[in-house]
Amino acid sequence: MDIIRVEGIAKSYGKHRVHENLSLTIRQGECFTLLGPSGCGKTVLLRLIAGFEIPDGGKISIGGTVVSDPAGGIDISPDSRGLGVVFQDYAVWPHMTVFDNVAYPLKLAKVSRENLKERVMETISMVGMGGLEKRFPSELSGGQQQRVALARALVAKPSLMLLDEPLTNLDANLREEMRFEIKELQRKLNITVFYVTHDQEIALAISDRLAIMDEGGHIRQTGTPWEIFERPEDPFVFNFMGIANFLSVRKAGEDYLVGDGVQRMPWEKPEGDAPEWAAGFRPSDVRLAQNGEGLRGIVRRASFLGAMMDYLIEIDGASLRTSVETHEALTEKLMFQEGETCVVNFRNLLWFDAGSLTEVLKS
Numbered sequence: 001m002d003i004i005r006v007e008g009i010a011k012s013y014g015k016h017r018v019h020e021n022l023s024l025t026i027r028q029g030e031c032f033t034l035l036g037p038s039g040c041g042k043t044v045l046l047r048l049i050a051g052f053e054i055p056d057g058g059k060i061s062i063g064g065t066v067v068s069d070p071a072g073g074i075d076i077s078p079d080s081r082g083l084g085v086v087f088q089d090y091a092v093w094p095h096m097t098v099f100d101n102v103a104y105p106l107k108l109a110k111v112s113r114e115n116l117k118e119r120v121m122e123t124i125s126m127v128g129m130g131g132l133e134k135r136f137p138s139e140l141s142g143g144q145q146q147r148v149a150l151a152r153a154l155v156a157k158p159s160l161m162l163l164d165e166p167l168t169n170l171d172a173n174l175r176e177e178m179r180f181e182i183k184e185l186q187r188k189l190n191i192t193v194f195y196v197t198h199d200q201e202i203a204l205a206i207s208d209r210l211a212i213m214d215e216g217g218h219i220r221q222t223g224t225p226w227e228i229f230e231r232p233e234d235p236f237v238f239n240f241m242g243i244a245n246f247l248s249v250r251k252a253g254e255d256y257l258v259g260d261g262v263q264r265m266p267w268e269k270p271e272g273d274a275p276e277w278a279a280g281f282r283p284s285d286v287r288l289a290q291n292g293e294g295l296r297g298i299v300r301r302a303s304f305l306g307a308m309m310d311y312l313i314e315i316d317g318a319s320l321r322t323s324v325e326t327h328e329a330l331t332e333k334l335m336f337q338e339g340e341t342c343v344v345n346f347r348n349l350l351w352f353d354a355g356s357l358t359e360v361l362k363s
């Protein structure tokens, strides 16, 4: 069942149009991530769903009830939408202890005293903050404050949580730990999570499904992490999800010519008969060799990155990022020097139409 339905939403600030005809559905019980570059409109969408912003047009339903519909005069208040929300700046109240911060939503809901204490303590311990309930936020680390914000959103036992970049202020180790914890909490409590971030790694790690939004606020693709990473529908998605190489390929008679048109593409051909293509691949999709069949390239830059060797290789005017495990480079004689020639083959290629690539290269 769909728990959130966003249908044809529009939102502008003055002349600045953030969203136009945006639609999205989130299913009951899933962890759904909205992933997109900074400024694309993720927070605006989350605030629209939470009810802190009113759309100019379109409709939002939560659990089958319409909560926003400007044309129909419907605008249900944030408190009545039954959501737990953690905002991007996770503002915990500085003048309140951990206990009082977490208790706040229950006090608002007029939960009885002893019931309140039990639920607050249970939630504090659930986020790993047991024993710290008397501290003030100034006596906590950034990560601990983050947990307080999470506990405050969880204490009212919402069936739906909206989380806006809740891990940005944490260091890399803590971020990694917290993302597993969020995922575990989601499973344990069987809640639906709508998670907003610009961090690809987090999105891949925690999502059941994710949507990729471009700078213009348009959703380019929705799918499982595997579908988004392995089957990107356009070069924007491919480029946004990691280091991406593109090699232009042109049809000439029966042949497919690469780059400037000197070398023939010896293997896999694109489907369809468009005259121009872009072959997309990641650094790890490249297989390097000293000689043999394949495209001839020149190593323009060789960087030792510890576990990996990173080579920038030029093939007929195109510069390509490739990587080889250092161990493999040593055993397979793939320790190239700058200026040396090499042979390039691919483990995997994705074919995009050349027109859609122009847009990505511009941005």
Ligand SMILES: Nc1ncnc2c1ncn2[C@@H]1O[C@H](COP(=O)(O)OP(=O)(O)OP(=O)(O)O)[C@@H](O)[C@H]1O
Residues within 6 Å of the ligand: 013, 016, 018, 036, 037, 038, 039, 040, 041, 042, 043, 044, 045, 088, 197, 198
């Ligand atoms: N209240 C507002 N008034 C005017 N413009 C706004 C307002 N809120 C957001 N915007 C604009 O809307 C656009 C989208 O903002 P939003 O905060 O949703 O981006 P975001 O995707 O969350 O970015 P980030 O990843 O940096 O958090 C931005 O250009 C922003 O300046």
Ligand SMILES: [Mg+2]
Residues within 6 Å of the ligand: 042, 043, 044, 088, 164, 165
């Ligand atoms: Mg934001």
